[in-house]
Amino acid sequence: MIGLGFGVFLAFIDMTIVATALPEIGSQLEAFDEITWVASSYMLTATALQPLYGKFSDIFGRVPVILFALVVFLVGCAICGAAQNIMTLIIARGLAGIGGAGLVSLCMIIISDIVPLNKRALFLGAFGGVFAIASIAGPLLGGAFTDYVSWRWVFYINLPIGAVTLIVIILFLRIPHKSGSILAKLRKIDYLGTFLLVGGIVFILLAILWGGKDYPWDDKRIIAFFCIGFGLIIAFVLSEVYFASEPIIPMELFRFRNVCICYTSVFFLGIGIMGAIFYLPIYFNVVRNDSATMAGVKLLPFMLSMVFGNVVSGVIIQKTGRCREIVWVGSSIATVGVGLLTTLSRASNAGNEVGYLLIFGFGSGLFFQTMLMICQSTAEESEVAVVTACYNFFQTIGATLGLAILSAIMNNVLNTRLPLIEGLDLAALAAAPSSINTMDVSEEARIQFIDAYVKAISTAFIPIIPMMGVIFLMSLGIKHVPLRKTLTGGAHG
Incomplete structure (x- = not known):
């Protein structure tokens, strides 16, 4: 669990730690207009290859595949840290993404291999906690390394953690797999x-x-x-x-409503969670004039309540063997929480911010891993690897697509409202919106600018309300499947 936990931590933190270092990277490598590809190249390869790891681990075995993913990830990070130009960095980030694609899925698949379904919720819930910690630690560590050491340590920090993970997996992880020649296995691809x-x-x-x-x-x-x-x-x-x-994704899985409902639900949930993680710091930064570090700290209620929701759902599932009722309750709470987030304004106080984040985080945490449990209980144990990899894929693709949609909504509101404000240097504010709080402008212009950002962020969150509501409505159709107490068998739902 320690080794696998480190593996999940590496994959999750690498998604966010780079963000705060990008401006400094672009400045030092003299390629500011290309820095978005440093993040995008990782996301591109990680998302595209994620569904493949489940089937590849069935063919080649869990341990060889996770070791391959980890080594490729670490090699990519080492090259990133040593990169002397932007193109090398972008290519190396893509290489790291090839490895990172397998880390999350393989760790969850391995837990599913060694823990019976009726006890699995607590272990998977622990990984939800790792996700929350990594999401908070990423931007904070990225900013600290960039400000006080070097942006290169944003990538180098993965090497010692990865080395520990590698050693633990090699020494302690023993999962039997089908024997056979490499050529025979290659023919199965x-x-x-x-x-x-x-x-x-x-x-x-x-x-x-x-x-x-x-x-x-x-x-x-x-x-x-x-x-x-x-x-x-x-x-x-x-x-x-x-x-x-030997299909990569057996299409017969989609004939079962539990799988279809959970994949659609986690797609929408990915949009909601990543929307909160990426856009609420903008609210804290611009409206509250918080530093990037403090904006990250203010996300703690959201992330910690997600962890708490994960733990609560894990305990309930282990004691009762019931899953679908947790999704009903969690999606209802999350719908209320995201609805409250759209009411945040310039006049909102700390109690409003913390309370709304706690509600949305707890509701999301309740059913985040619960839906994976439902998918795994629906499938045969032999299908768990593919089901888990696809579950993570739908969450990732939802987050990716969601960020683009929310960004488009937010930018549309800003492009409509900001040009109407007189006396602002919009070019300078586009690069650093929080500078409105120190810029020499009239108080009226400052208030109008802040209100425009509040309106843009709240408008971007409005589509997430019906998404959470759709999750609740679809969850009513989930069929209850008893959780297996052994590592064999299965029941479709």
Whole structure:
């Protein structure tokens, strides 16, 4: 558990630790206009390859595959830390993403291998706690390393933690797997399906990353990328159904309503959680004039209440064996919480902020890992690896797509309201919105600017309300499946 916990921590912290270091990286490498690709290249490879690790671990075994993912991740981080130009850094981040894609899924899959389903909730809940800690620690450590040591330590810090993880896994992790020659295992890989799936995801993600930022959403290149991406995904589905002897994602899984409901739900939940993590710090930074570090600290109520919700749901599941009722309650609470977040204003006090974050975090934490338990209880134990990898994929793709959607909504509101405010240097404020609190402008202009940001953030959160509501409505259709007390068997729902 210590080794696997470190592995999950590495994967989660690497998603956020780079953010606060990006301006300094762009300045030192003299490539400020390309720094977004430092984050995007990691996200691109990590998201695209995530669904593959479940099937690959079935073919080659859990331990070899997680060791491969960990070594590739560490090699990528080492090259990132030593990079002397932006292109080397971007390529190395993509390499780290190839490894990072497998760390979260493989750690959860391994826990599922060694812990019976009726006791699994507590262990998976612990990983939810690791996610919360990493989400808070990432921006704080990134800022501290950049300010007081060097931005290179944003990447180097992964090496000692990764070394401990590597040693623990090699020495203590013993999971038997099917024997056979490497050539026989290589023949089992669905190469056509792999190409179609990765290609489709990459084209869709590139359209999301570029749309609304580098090119307008109605630009022919963005439309073409979406069309090619969805075309390849359709071809992938047809390939898996009609041609693949060892499909990467068995399509029969989607015939069962529990799996479809949980995958759709975690897609929406990914949007809500990442929206809070990325956009609430902007509220604290601009409206409350908090530093980047303090804005991260103020997210603690959200993250800690998520951890508490994870623990509570784990205890309830272990004692009662019931899952779907927890999703009902959690999604109801989360819907109320995100609704309250849309009411935050310039006049809101600390009690409002903390209270609303606690409600949304606790509700989300209650059913975040619970839905994975429902998916795993629906599938046979032999399908758990694929089910888990796909669950993490839908969460990640939801977070990625959600950030693009929320960003587009927020920018649309700002682009409508900010030009109407007289006496502001909008170019300077675009680079550092919080400087409005120290800039020599009229009090009226400052209030109008802050109100514009409050309106933009609250408007961006409004679509999350119906998403949480849809999760509740869909959860009413979840079929109860008794949790297995052994590591064999399964029951579809």
